[in-house]
Amino acid sequence: MSETKNIKEMSVEEKLRALFDLQLIDSRLDEIRNTRGExxxxxxxxxxxxxxxxxxxxxxxxxxxxxxxxxxxxxxxxxxxxxxxxxxxxxxxxxxxxxxxxxxxxxxxxxxxxxxxxxxxxxxxxxxxxxxxxxxxxxxxxxxxxxxxxxxxxxxxxxxxxxxEKEENLLIKLSEEYAQNIEERLIKAYSRIRTSVKNGLAVVPVERGASAGSYFTIPPQRQMDIAQRKKIITDEHSGRILVDLELAEEERAKMDEIIKG
The missing domain is CATH 1.10.287 (Helix Hairpins)
Structure with missing residues (x-):
């Protein structure tokens, strides 16, 4: 019998924040590893x-x-x-x-x-x-x-x-910890999206009416749904999970403090 993760019930907003936090951690890891190039x-x-x-x-x-x-x-x-x-x-x-x-x-x-x-x-x-x-x-x-x-x-x-090395080890530990607190279904979706896009961005904020890194405008009603944080919404063009800019900025500030220690 396979072992399942013991995850507390989370609201949609909490799930979105957790996913975006994980994205911030993994993106920083990507940056570090990219400095090594080839x-x-x-x-x-x-x-x-x-x-x-x-x-x-x-x-x-x-x-x-x-x-x-x-x-x-x-x-x-x-x-x-x-x-x-x-x-x-x-x-x-x-x-x-x-x-x-x-x-x-x-x-x-x-x-x-x-x-x-x-x-x-x-x-x-x-x-x-x-x-x-x-x-x-x-x-x-x-x-x-x-x-x-x-x-x-x-x-x-x-x-x-x-x-x-020190920052990378911290980020790897944080990535594992944050991933453990997210339900398996979402982690699988997150990982699948990350591997299917060039820059590894699976969770992105809506900026200037479009998902980050995309030129396709998101309809105003859909932007309102994203801002309400009542359900997980994906970009129909890239498949990325979308969060509102305010949530993104709050999580960026929070994660900067955590990573800097």
Whole structure:
């Protein structure tokens, strides 16, 4: 069984005031977070870039180590071939006929070719290692620059967060507290409207005969209904919840005092 909020009965005016208070809190939170702009995303992107560059460098280093291992194996091939050449050359001194001598000569020739091929591979591997070392040097230089850029951006973000952290934490707490005192149906409507409009304004006052941020005039009778605060009225064009300007100014003054402490 789901837990329900224990909310006292509120008049329509109290609901309107509570919703507008919540809007003021959330709008201030939006302002604070907007001061960070794209910085949080930029920092995350830079972190990803650093990780990718480090992974790429490690991959090249591992490939170089693999080539070094190949060189060791080829040197072992050369060592074994040289030992066999020495062995076969010595055996040629004790052959009984030309056929045995020629067979040993072919073995010596074959081992000589093995040495040539191994030496060729070693030269190729060394060239590749030099190329990979150059790639690592270039990538490490880029990585240093990227990390430095990331450090600057992180410091910039941390400064902004530090400057607003206390107020932001207070506003988050207030937003949660005020939301808990509003019935779930209204909170859902409020959240839905906030996410559907660009500036996050779900509750707005009527100013100069129109809802704030709108160019559509509200009929005089409807303005009177809003001012009476007897029912919750929404703007038929934007879907925003409407409050009268007097109520809005009263709540702004009240919330300014609360937020300033």
């Amino acid at each position: 910085l949080p995303l930029e920092v995350e992107d830079l972190k990803d870039d650093v990780i990718q560059m480090e992974t790429r460098i490690q991959k090249i280093v591992d490939e170089s180590k693999g080539l070094e291992e190949e060189i060791k194996l080829k040197k072992e091939v050369i060592k074994n071939a040289e030992a066999l050449i020495k062995k076969y050359t010595k055996q040629q001194d004790n052959v009984r006929n030309n056929r045995e001598f020629d067979a040993l000569a072919k073995e010596v020739e074959y081992q000589g070719l093995e040495i040539e091929l191994a030496e060729k591979r070693i030269r190729e591997f060394n060239i590749k290692i030099e190329q990979k070392n150059a790639q690592v040097s270039e990538a490490e230089a880029n990585l240093v620059a990227k990390k430095e850029h990331l450090g600057h951006k992180q410091a910039e973000l941390e400064t902004i967060v530090k400057d607003t």
